[in-house]
Amino acid sequence: MGIHFREVSFHYPQNQLTFYQAIADITLQIAKQDEFICLIGRTGSGKSTLAQHMNALLLPTEGSVEIFGSLITNKRDKKINYNLLRKHVGLVFQFPEYQLFEETVEKDIMFGPLNFHVPPEQAKQIASETIKLVGLDETYLKRNPFNLSGGEKKRVSIAGILAFDPDILVLDEPTSGLDPQGKIQMMELFKAIQAKTGKSIIIITHDMDLVYEHASRVIVLHDGSLIYDESPEVLFRRGDLEQFHLQYPNTIKVLSALRDRFGLDLDIYQKNLPDALLAIKKAVAR
Amino acid sequence: MKNIVLGQYLPGQGFFYRMDPRTKIIGVIALMVAIFLLETIPQLLIALAIGVVCMLLGRLSIKRIAKGMRPLFILLIFTFFFQILFNKEGSILLQETLTISLASIGAIIALTILWRLLAKLRRFRFLLLLGYLAGVYFSLAYLAYGYTFASFVFTVYERGVEMSVFVVIRLLVIITLSTILTLTTKPTDLTQGLESLMRPLKVIGIRSDEFALIISISLRYIPTILDEANKIMAAQASRGADFLQGRLKDKIRQIISLLVPMFIIAFKRSEDLADAMETRNFIPGMKRTRISELAFGKTDILATLFIVSSLAASIVLRVL
Numbered sequence: 001m002g003i004h005f006r007e008v009s010f011h012y013p014q015n016q017l018t019f020y021q022a023i024a025d026i027t028l029q030i031a032k033q034d035e036f037i038c039l040i041g042r043t044g045s046g047k048s049t050l051a052q053h054m055n056a057l058l059l060p061t062e063g064s065v066e067i068f069g070s071l072i073t074n075k076r077d078k079k080i081n082y083n084l085l086r087k088h089v090g091l092v093f094q095f096p097e098y099q100l101f102e103e104t105v106e107k108d109i110m111f112g113p114l115n116f117h118v119p120p121e122q123a124k125q126i127a128s129e130t131i132k133l134v135g136l137d138e139t140y141l142k143r144n145p146f147n148l149s150g151g152e153k154k155r156v157s158i159a160g161i162l163a164f165d166p167d168i169l170v171l172d173e174p175t176s177g178l179d180p181q182g183k184i185q186m187m188e189l190f191k192a193i194q195a196k197t198g199k200s201i202i203i204i205t206h207d208m209d210l211v212y213e214h215a216s217r218v219i220v221l222h223d224g225s226l227i228y229d230e231s232p233e234v235l236f237r238r239g240d241l242e243q244f245h246l247q248y249p250n251t252i253k254v255l256s257a258l259r260d261r262f263g264l265d266l267d268i269y270q271k272n273l274p275d276a277l278l279a280i281k282k283a284v285a286r
Numbered sequence: 287m288k289n290i291v292l293g294q295y296l297p298g299q300g301f302f303y304r305m306d307p308r309t310k311i312i313g314v315i316a317l318m319v320a321i322f323l324l325e326t327i328p329q330l331l332i333a334l335a336i337g338v339v340c341m342l343l344g345r346l347s348i349k350r351i352a353k354g355m356r357p358l359f360i361l362l363i364f365t366f367f368f369q370i371l372f373n374k375e376g377s378i379l380l381q382e383t384l385t386i387s388l389a390s391i392g393a394i395i396a397l398t399i400l401w402r403l404l405a406k407l408r409r410f411r412f413l414l415l416l417g418y419l420a421g422v423y424f425s426l427a428y429l430a431y432g433y434t435f436a437s438f439v440f441t442v443y444e445r446g447v448e449m450s451v452f453v454v455i456r457l458l459v460i461i462t463l464s465t466i467l468t469l470t471t472k473p474t475d476l477t478q479g480l481e482s483l484m485r486p487l488k489v490i491g492i493r494s495d496e497f498a499l500i501i502s503i504s505l506r507y508i509p510t511i512l513d514e515a516n517k518i519m520a521a522q523a524s525r526g527a528d529f530l531q532g533r534l535k536d537k538i539r540q541i542i543s544l545l546v547p548m549f550i551i552a553f554k555r556s557e558d559l560a561d562a563m564e565t566r567n568f569i570p571g572m573k574r575t576r577i578s579e580l581a582f583g584k585t586d587i588l589a590t591l592f593i594v595s596s597l598a599a600s601i602v603l604r605v606l
Contacts, residue, residue, distance in 0.1 A: 115526030
């Protein structure tokens with residue numbers, strides 16, 4: 001169960017003669033339970049394309065993707081209910097503007113559950129539960145989604161996916177456009193969802209602090225190829241990340257600068273601010 | 287979706303590409319007039335031959351042009367049969383009594399089923415359609431067995447056949463002309479040419495430059511909006527609204543879920559564009575300079591000579 005990529009390549013056709021290869025020869029496995037994966041890579045490296053393969057929005061040009069037992073290949077298979085696959089894997093797009101369309105937030109959150117044949121009464125119930133889950137209160141349910149701020153729209157769009165309770169959550173830059181407080185809240189929400197239900201969560205992001213602090217596994221794409229698939233502890237101990245246009249987390253950058261500037265005996269691999277402070281204190285005391 | 291070919295423009299070389307769009311626009315109009323002045327099939331065939339020679343000299347692929355004309359094939363076929371059926375001049379070429387009887391209806395049903403079964407062979411679509419029509423005709427003409435519902439006389443006249451061939455060739459030449467124009471001219475060049483040609487209309491209060499700006503902005507944004515529509519469809523599909531599946535009732539709801547975000551994004555984009563233009567000091571009605579000015583070159587002089595002489599030749603042929 002879960003998602004299994006086997007030598008997947010995808011071409012975007014450009015015109016009759018040429019195509020643009022977005023991802024090439026990718027093989028990876030995502031378990032249904034307890035994964036917290038961050039998908040990183042520079043702009044245009046194929047992250048979003050890969051994410052859209054995870055719920056069969058795009059069909060692989062070559063290779064195959066197995067999603068919860070259904071084998072997705074290049075040809076649309078009449079026996080597979082593609083719509084139902086999307087109930088298993090919920091994908092939140094980067095820009096909420098592409099998703100919101102109803103006149104109230106409540107109706108918009110109910111859109112997903114209704115498409116998957118949840119009774120209207122129950123869908124209403126779900127809407128008022130999920131809106132609280134994403135950090136907004138019930139007064140938002142009656143508001144027009146187009147009059148919300150960018151961060152609020154983002155939360156509503158995430159609620160729209162959470163509402164139909166997918167088995168795996170895929171989020172394309174869920175924290176972009178949120179203030180620092182909102183980012184922390186959002187990440188806590190995802191952690192809480194995972195702690196409660198054990199769902200696997202996949203996040204596309206450019207925020208290395210977030211990757212280092214939360215991810216249990218990092219997948220790095222570069223020019224459409226998968227180059228690293230390992231834990232963040234191993235990844236950020238590598239010295240060659242800059243050649244793939246990737247940065248190191250702020251804690252590592254600051255601590256290594258301090259170590260080099262003052263010659264401290266310092267463990268620079270600290271995942272968050274309190275730990276980093278503790279490490280500095282320890283080093284200074286020595 | 288990143289590089290959508292708008293219209294039929296296909297990048298290439300050859301003198302058609304080097305020509306000023308104004309020459310091409312006026313040339314196409316003038317040559318169309320010239321074609322309409324021609325009166326006999328041989329004259330049209332000569333015009334077609336000259337056209338083909340020009341295409342070869344301009345290094346255009348005839349296959350590609352034929353491909354561009356494919357959607358208009360139905361129009362050509364329709365015109366052909368229309369002329370044959372309704373033109374009743376000249377001597378009779380063929381006369382046949384067509385009978386709608388039990389046997390012929392049975393045969394037509396059988397043919398239709400066979401035709402639909404063979405529809406998988408898309409390469410031979412056209413031949414199959416012709417075969418089907420011929421089959422229908424023969425079963426009407428010769429299978430007059432069983433109970434007869436009605437019968438009528440079908441006649442083909444000499445002038446009908448002649449006119450149908452004439453009209454079809456004429457349409458073919460005219461479509462080829464406009465295809466060459468759209469195939470070798472970028473939409474932006476085309477609007478620039480039109481703007482330049484319509485400039486004298488300023489006298490009667492039509493502002494061609496504003497018109498051209500509106501057209502070129504719309505052309506520019508078609509691929510962008512399409513791209514956006516795809517993203518919206520993907521976002522809604524991931525909430526269980528797959529546009530390829532579902533019943534009619536669901537489909538209507540899915541279309542609304544596509545249209546609302548699309549309008550909102552389009553409005554927002556146009557406001558952003560207006561702001562961006564104003565920050566770069568765009569003032570409506572002011573004269574603007576261009577990066578690429580239209581230039582009238584050697585090829586254009588040759589082309590003008592060719593166009594004027596063809597027009598003159600067809601006037602002479604008509605008057606004589």
